[in-house]
Amino acid sequence: MIKNKFFNKTIILLNIVFLGCSNYTQSLKISDNISQVKDVKVNKTNPFFEESSLVFGYPHFDKIKNNHYMPAFEKGMQEQENEIDQIIKQKEEPSFQNTILKLEKSGQLLSRVSYVFYSMSWANTNDSLESIRTEIAPQLSSHSDDIWLNAQLFNRAKSVYDKKQNLKLDKESLRLLEETYKTFIRSGAQLSLDDKVRLKQINESIAENTTILTQNVLKEVNNSAIIVDNISELNGLSESMINVLSQEAIDRGLENKYVIKLQNTSGQPILSNLTNRALRERIHKTSLSRGSREGEFDNRKTFLELINLRTQKANMLSFKNYAEYSLDQQTAKTVEAVNKRLESLTPPSVRNANKEAIELNKIINSEGNNFTLESWDWDFYSEKLMQEKHEFDESEMKPYFELNNVFFKGVFFSAEKLFGLKFKEINNLPIYHEDVRTFEVFDKDESLLAIFILDPYNRSSKRGGAWMNAYVPQSKLLNQKPVIANHLNINKPAAHSEPSLMTFDEVITAFHEFGHAIHGILSDVNYPSFSGTSVPRDFVEFPSQVYEMWATWPEVLENYAIHFKTGESMPKDLLQKVLDARKFNQGFKTTEYLAASLLDQAWHQVTLEEIPDINDFLSFESDALMIAGIKLNTIPPRYRTTYFSHIMGGYSAGYYSYIWSEVLDADTVEWFKENGGLKIENGNHFRNTLLSKGGSKEAMELFFDFRGQEPNIKYLLNRRGLN
Numbered sequence: 001m002i003k004n005k006f007f008n009k010t011i012i013l014l015n016i017v018f019l020g021c022s023n024y025t026q027s028l029k030i031s032d033n034i035s036q037v038k039d040v041k042v043n044k045t046n047p048f049f050e051e052s053s054l055v056f057g058y059p060h061f062d063k064i065k066n067n068h069y070m071p072a073f074e075k076g077m078q079e080q081e082n083e084i085d086q087i088i089k090q091k092e093e094p095s096f097q098n099t100i101l102k103l104e105k106s107g108q109l110l111s112r113v114s115y116v117f118y119s120m121s122w123a124n125t126n127d128s129l130e131s132i133r134t135e136i137a138p139q140l141s142s143h144s145d146d147i148w149l150n151a152q153l154f155n156r157a158k159s160v161y162d163k164k165q166n167l168k169l170d171k172e173s174l175r176l177l178e179e180t181y182k183t184f185i186r187s188g189a190q191l192s193l194d195d196k197v198r199l200k201q202i203n204e205s206i207a208e209n210t211t212i213l214t215q216n217v218l219k220e221v222n223n224s225a226i227i228v229d230n231i232s233e234l235n236g237l238s239e240s241m242i243n244v245l246s247q248e249a250i251d252r253g254l255e256n257k258y259v260i261k262l263q264n265t266s267g268q269p270i271l272s273n274l275t276n277r278a279l280r281e282r283i284h285k286t287s288l289s290r291g292s293r294e295g296e297f298d299n300r301k302t303f304l305e306l307i308n309l310r311t312q313k314a315n316m317l318s319f320k321n322y323a324e325y326s327l328d329q330q331t332a333k334t335v336e337a338v339n340k341r342l343e344s345l346t347p348p349s350v351r352n353a354n355k356e357a358i359e360l361n362k363i364i365n366s367e368g369n370n371f372t373l374e375s376w377d378w379d380f381y382s383e384k385l386m387q388e389k390h391e392f393d394e395s396e397m398k399p400y401f402e403l404n405n406v407f408f409k410g411v412f413f414s415a416e417k418l419f420g421l422k423f424k425e426i427n428n429l430p431i432y433h434e435d436v437r438t439f440e441v442f443d444k445d446e447s448l449l450a451i452f453i454l455d456p457y458n459r460s461s462k463r464g465g466a467w468m469n470a471y472v473p474q475s476k477l478l479n480q481k482p483v484i485a486n487h488l489n490i491n492k493p494a495a496h497s498e499p500s501l502m503t504f505d506e507v508i509t510a511f512h513e514f515g516h517a518i519h520g521i522l523s524d525v526n527y528p529s530f531s532g533t534s535v536p537r538d539f540v541e542f543p544s545q546v547y548e549m550w551a552t553w554p555e556v557l558e559n560y561a562i563h564f565k566t567g568e569s570m571p572k573d574l575l576q577k578v579l580d581a582r583k584f585n586q587g588f589k590t591t592e593y594l595a596a597s598l599l600d601q602a603w604h605q606v607t608l609e610e611i612p613d614i615n616d617f618l619s620f621e622s623d624a625l626m627i628a629g630i631k632l633n634t635i636p637p638r639y640r641t642t643y644f645s646h647i648m649g650g651y652s653a654g655y656y657s658y659i660w661s662e663v664l665d666a667d668t669v670e671w672f673k674e675n676g677g678l679k680i681e682n683g684n685h686f687r688n689t690l691l692s693k694g695g696s697k698e699a700m701e702l703f704f705d706f707r708g709q710e711p712n713i714k715y716l717l718n719r720r721g722l723n
Contacts, residue, residue, distance in 0.1 A: 291642025420444025515547025
């Protein structure tokens with residue numbers, strides 16, 4: 001998952017994260033002039049008020065306090081409003097330089113505080129930050145609307161746009177002009193005054209509901225942890241895992257107990273090893289009930305209101321539903337294209353999943369059990385089938401996946417071989433948590449290219465999943481070099497002396513998120529709006545999915561898959577089993593993903609007329625999956641709506657993006673194989689034609705520049721065993 005999307009500089013806050021709102025009430029007056037906010041007292045000790053003195057603008061985590069954020073937000077909005085006002089009041093005729101370029105440069109203080117604040121609200125949040133999120137979101141929404149709904153500013157931009165053919169702009173500048181104009185239109189600049197007022201109200205309400213939803217997801221994860229009284233219930237777990245669960249209980253003040261924290265997905269990895277079926281059922285049902293079990297964290301009513309608001313907004317902007325509005329700026333372009341892709345993959349996925357279920361039931365029967373497979377059994381018996389078919393299990397692999405080896409000898413090693421990059425760990429930069437590590441990134445000419453931040457472990461203050469974000473995006477215009485972070489949720493060892501051993505899935509995730517990081521690190525564009533991962537949402541996962549290939553590329557895998565005790569390389573037969581197992585359980589994995597994607601589309605393709613008929617939230621989910629032909633009792637969606645963080649924010653109507661991007665990914669992997677794999681010549685080609693370009697060209701044009709032909713879906717079907 002990635003948190004940075006295509007954005008113009010002045011709407012960074014609406015795209016970098018999931019936003020929200022509080023009881024704050026903003027004036028709904030729309031005027032041609034930016035209204036002035038109250039003067040903000042300048043606190044000269046506020047670290048955001050000046051550019052960071054650290055390398056590449058790295059944040060002063062040692063100086064930043066919670067009480068610095070609101071003054072910085074307020075001053076940042078005031079500064080940008082003044083900058084917009086200056087653009088409007090110019091006597092000179094509108095030009096690219098005095099209108100579009102000045103708009104692109106505006107709001108630098110606001111950007112600075114936003115990148116840090118929203119990164120912290122995901123990576124290391126607390127009650128104070130959550131309160132600020134609630135308070136600031138509607139103000140930011142209103143601030144953005146004051147810019148994009150401003151008639152005078154729009155008229156200046158339109159004047160430049162209308163004469164674009166005569167301006168002799170370079171390609172990237174022309175694209176900036178065109179994308180800025182599109183943003184005005186999509187933001188409602190051509191609406192009537194009354195409609196602008198209504199749109200502002202809708203945007204603020206969307207922000208409010210989004211914040212409530214995302215905050216509830218984190219609180220519900222922490223609140224729904226499973227407490228186990230007796231160690232005998234944990235049969236099947238390793239000693240180190242039991243120690244982790246014991247330590248979590250101690251941290252919560254629960255002596256002589258064990259606490260199982262839930263991940264944000266429907267499935268819970270711990271189920272693959274637990275022999276206690278009753279406990280597996282308890283964990284699984286608790287996971288599925290999150291956000292829909294009444295109480296203060298129930299998300300059903302709030303989510304339905306969010307869908308209502310999004311649909312109203314889409315209608316005001318001449319779209320039938322929110323999916324049409326969202327997809328209009330993606331590479332997929334249309335609802336029909338997305339539906340067709342998902343529908344084409346559903347039957348073979350379900351067919352394979354049903355075959356897998358039959359095999360799992362055979363194991364259950366062979367053991368003399370008198371029950372049939374349920375969803376809480378799948379991981380447990382799938383693990384047994386994996387051992388039977390490939391003669392290894394996860395516990396056999398983990399000793400070879402020690403975190404330092406995975407990164408230094410795997411992730412970083414592949415980047416050196418492919419792009420000539422070198423990573424040097426440093427300890428002279430401030431960090432926001434003791435788990436955080438920092439690295440200098442040197443280019444092939446030995447120049448300092450970027451700063452990379454790694455935050456590997458889970459904790460109660462950190463949101464679930466894994467993601468990349470930029471603290472400083474690359475931009476020649478602003479003379480900025482990238483500061484890029486990866487965040488994972490690996491279990492931290494109970495004792496410092498114990499190694500950090502990763503599961504195979506966690507290794508793949510580490511390579512995936514680093515693929516996003518590489519996209520940001522190798523960025524080489526002029527304008528911050530196009531930096532790094534600022535590309536369409538259904539293209540942004542493509543480079544990161546490609547990077548997963550290096551996790552199992554023999555030269556890389558042999559280099560990092562080293563036993564943490566003996567230092568011996570993973571045996572070749574076990575290595576081959578890892579490679580052979582890549583297609584294992586693909587029916588399940590594809591089906592749970594497609595089910596979540598189809599739920600996302602079902603919610604965002606409803607019309608305003610249909611919303612009042614949605615009386616039973618969970619029945620809507622069930623019916624949507626039934627209609628799509630993917631409702632299987634043994635395989636729930638990867639995310640149910642009430643804890644589906646992706647679609648509460650940046651991936652709304654866009655969770656399909658992973659499979660859409662995987663078509664490009666699978667095709668690109670084939671290109672690498674055809675051209676010799678892990679060679680710097682191949683890396684240079686990928687970098688020069690695609691990775692360094694960010695969003696400075698149309699996404700599919702970038703793909704064609706790299707590949708030289710249109711993508712072929714057959715490689716994806718082969719990979720997933722769906723052909």
